[in-house]
Every structure is written in structure tokens, then in C-alpha cells.
Amino acid sequence: MTPAVEVTNLNKRFGSVHAVNDVSFTVTENKIYGLLGRNGAGKTTLMQLLTGQDFATSGSIEVFGASPVENAAVLQRLCFIKESQRYPDNFKPRHVFATAPWFFSHWDADFAERLVDEFRLPVNRPIKKLSRGQLSAVGVIVGLASRAPLTFFDEPYLGLDAVARQIFYDRLLEDYAEHPRTVILSTHLIDEVSDLLEHVLVIDEGRIIIDEDAEELRASATTVSGLRPVVDEFVHGREVLHRAGIGGLTSVTVRGLSVSEREAAASKSLELAPVSLQQLIVRRTGSTEKEFEQSA
Amino acid sequence: MTTMTSIATAPMTRTASSRIWNATRLQFTNAWQSIGLPWLILGIIFLANLAIWLLLYASTSGQDRADISKGLQYSGATSYIFVYMLIVAIQAINRTFPFALGLSVTRRDFYLGTSVAFVIFSVIYGGGLTLLSYVEQGTGGWGVGGRMFTAVYYGSGPVWQRLFVFVAIFLFFFFVGMASATVYVRWKSTGLVTLGGVFLAISVAFIALATWSKSWARVGEWFATSGPVGVVAWSLIPTVIAGVVGYVILLRATPKN
DSSP states (O other), X not given: OOOSEEEEEEEEEETTEEEEEEEEEEEXXXXXXXXXXXXXXXXXXXXXXXXXXXXXXXXXXXXXXXXXXXXXXXXXXXXXXXXXXXXXXXXOHHHHHHHHHHHOXXXXXXXXXXXXXXXXXXXXXXXXXXOHHHHHHHHHHHHHHXXXXXXXXXXXXXXXXXXXXXXXXXXXXXXXXXXXXXXXXXXXXHHHHTTTOSEEEEEETTEEEEEEEHHHHHHTEEEEEEEHHHHHHHHTTSOEEEEEEETTEEEEEEEOOOHHHHHHHHHTTOEEEEOOHHHHHHHHTTXXXXXXXXXX | OTXXXXXXXXXXXXXXXXXXXXXHHHTTTTTIIIIIHHHHHHHHHHHHHHHHHHHHHHHOOHHHHHHHHHHGGGOOTTXXXXXXXXXXXXXXXXXXXXXXXXXXXXXXXXXXXHHHHHHHHHHHXXXXXXXXXXXXXXXXXXXXXXXXXXXXXXXXXXXXXXXXXXXXXXXXXXXXXXXXXXXXXXXXXXXXXXXXXXXXXXXXXXXXXXXXXXXXXXXXXXXXXXXXXXXXXXXXXXXXXXXXXXXXXXXXXXXXX
8 A cells, every 4th residue: 555655864954953853754544643742843844844835955755655845636635734824814714614625625514514513613703803712623624524635633722622622533533434534633632632543653853753553552561550569579670661659659660561471460469550642652752741741 | 334435545636727716716705805995995085086176176167177177187096006906915925825725725826826816806907997987088077077097197098908008007016016925925024125125226226327317308208108008018027027026936935924
């Protein structure tokens, strides 16, 4: 199967800033990808390069087998919803939904209308007067209803409340099941979307530092907790990703365990728990969790 | 799962012309500021002028009236609408460029589509002014010897000449506006300030040259002998240059925030 996206040795510099640093990866068709990373890590720049909105300094990008830059055949199959997307200030949301079908041939107007109701979006209010969350809803609706074969959502939920975010996740998953397509979702709310993601790309300071299947990534670490001496003995000689404890109890996050190791742990009455994707990424990127959340 | 087909493999059938036309249509979406508002302002300017003409008409008679009407042929009351189109063009590019790219439109299709829209706007406005010039002529200056749309700069030739003059002037302002807008979209205010500086320098150089070589008479002569149609025909050269330059600049522009 041809990959939806193939990036090789991609670089983007802005003056002295190396925003994307020698990045190579492949995106397989009909999967949901998470592009995760802290603010300023290079997520938006990378997506702007993939959608032909910005120009690479060096390296190659192939989207559906060709460069996306000024390539109508490729771009017609993309939809890029940016957190900072600007709309003509003389537009109302209804104008956005009226013009979008001219550019997205798979546009589903009924679906868009249902989403408008669900997000309670006032379609006749000037764009300038929408709240941050309503503006995000406009983008989310375009991104979902366009059903583009390759859809990018860049932090699409800014200002959306928890209910609206859940609607977004639910509708994305439902519609994706009915109309398989490739979705790249950039976010820092990792735990909220972790069930959605099939593959995870983590970018940090312009470099891809994790490129793994989401299931494998989750299975790659386990938290072992119990009485300190028992835990210490069990984890001895293993790669410890994180350690925390109170009094005589401790919990240690270690790299993946085999079935027999799990049984051994259970027999010592140690408690095993999966590690959340967010904790795992925070630990693997070497930043503290607090730091990561602050960047959110 | 048999009914489920991957949308990635579904055919895409949009031709270049339909893509460009869709970009054109963006400029006609909620186009009150581009199409409605200018006529409204022009209407207000017209009414203000009409009030003055009425006052003049009521307080004069005979030869004085004729003299006034003759003087009014130098009316610059319509000049606003041309300059306003410069602003319409700048706004149109500035606000629809990031949006169009968000809708996966290529810069090329966006530029060509917007150019088509500006040509259509020019024809609409040019046609409107031509029509008004005939109404003005037919009503003896709106009944009071007023002149606005038959000002001397537009000529009083046959219909095709009037239409040509008006449309060409609009085209000039639209494409110069569009080129300036691409400078802004690509280099933001730094670009516009530089562009302004360059134009100022060129203008000063031209004025200095004309003054120093005592050629102002010849410049005036050129305007007089070329006539409205001739001068406007020459304006097509800068219009085309602005169109090409704008395209080249926009091709490397990125939507910034």
C-alpha cells in the first residue's frame, strides 16, 4: 500500500531557529495518527509543510506520492484545520459552510448541519463576534464534514468545553469508522485522545523522538507498586522510567514486562498498572509532567 | 464492510478552470463591502454634489449657469470610487488568502480566480459608470447642469470608449491594489513600507527630472494629445506589470498570523 505521507530528511529553518530538524517518517493510509509535542516543538510547522502552506528548507515530502506544494491534485485531497485559521472577517459561519463544498468534493452537508446543532454554533453571527470555542467549532465542522482523504487537525479544540470536545472525539471516531481516512491530530491533551490514536508521533525541538504504534507504546511500560523492598528487588536491573513513593510504599515505572514476569510480580503481591500515554510520553521526552502541562 | 470504500481512492474530477472559478466565487460570497457599499457611498457623494448643484442652479441664471456647468467638467467627485477599489483589492487578498489556503486551494488558483473576480468587478463598475454618464448627459446634468460622470477625464466619446476608459481605470486600481496586498501578505508591514518608499523615490525622481529638464509642458502636452482613451490605454501596461508581479510575489507567500 502506498503511504499517505512520506517524509525524508525534512528540514525547516526560520533564520537561526531549526523548527524541523532532519525529520523522516511515514504515515500509512486510513489510520488515526497523533502528532504530540510541547508548544513550539514544531507540530504546526510540520503540518504547514505537509500541506504546502510553507516551504521546506531541504528534504522531501510526498503526500499521496507527490509534493504537495502548489499541487492541486494532492491538495484537493487534504484538509488542514489549524487552531489559528483565519476566516474572511466579512464571513459568517454559514458562508464558510457554503463555500467549503466547492473545495472538498466529499463534503457532507447533512453531517455539517448535524454538527452545527450539536456544537450549538450560531451560523448567522459574524466570524469576528464568535467566541474562541465557537471559532474552533467552525474548524472542527469543516474538518469532519469535508471527509478529506487526509485530514489534519492542529489543536482543533482550543476554547471548546469538555462536552464539545467529547462530541468532537465521538463524531470523529464514528465517521472514521464509516468513511476510513487518514487523520493526523496534533494535541497536547494526550490522555483525552489516547483511545483514538492508532499511531503516535512525538516531536520535540524539531525532531521526531517517538514513532510507534499506540498499542505497542502503551504496552512498552508498566507501573509496579507495592512495599518498597519488594518493588526494589523486582525492578532491580531494569530500566526505570519513573519512581515515586510515600512512606513504605513505592511505585516504579519500568519498560515492558513479559507474561512470566507479570505472573512473578503477581505472586509477590505487587500491583501492576498500565501507564497512560501522557505519562509515558512525558517520561520518554525527559520533561517533567508539570512542565508538559504548563505548555498546554 | 463491503460497502465501505476508502475515500482516498475515490476519483477527483475538478478541472483547472472549475478550481479557478471556485476561487473567483469566494470574492462574491457576502460581497457587500466589495459590491454594495461602494455604490452606497457613491450615492451619498452624488447627493451631496446634487445639493451644491441645486444651490448654484437656484442662485444663478443664464450665462453664469452655463459657465458653472462648464467648470464642473473638472469634477473629481468620482475619484473616490477608484481609490476605494484599491482598498477593496487589498482587503480581498488579505482576508481570503489564508482562508483559501485553509481550503486547500493552490496559490496559483487563488490568484487567477481572484483576478477573474476583479475583472468582473471592473466590468460591473465600469458598466455602471458608463450608464450613469449617459443618464447625466440625457438629463442635462440631472436637470441642474451638474457633472460627475461626464467629467473631462473620461471623455465624451461613443459608448465603447467610455466603457473602455472606466473599465481600464478600475483594472489599474484593482491590480495595483492586489500587487500591494501580495507584498503585505508576504512581507507584512515591512514590505509595504519599503514599497511605499520605493514609489515615493521614483515619483520624486520623476518630478525632479521633469522640473530640471523643463519638460512639464511636454508632459501636459502628452496628456492632451493622448486624450482620455490614449492615457488610459497606456495605463494597461502598469496594470499588466502589477498583475504579473503580484502573482510572482504570492507564489512564495505563506499564510501567517
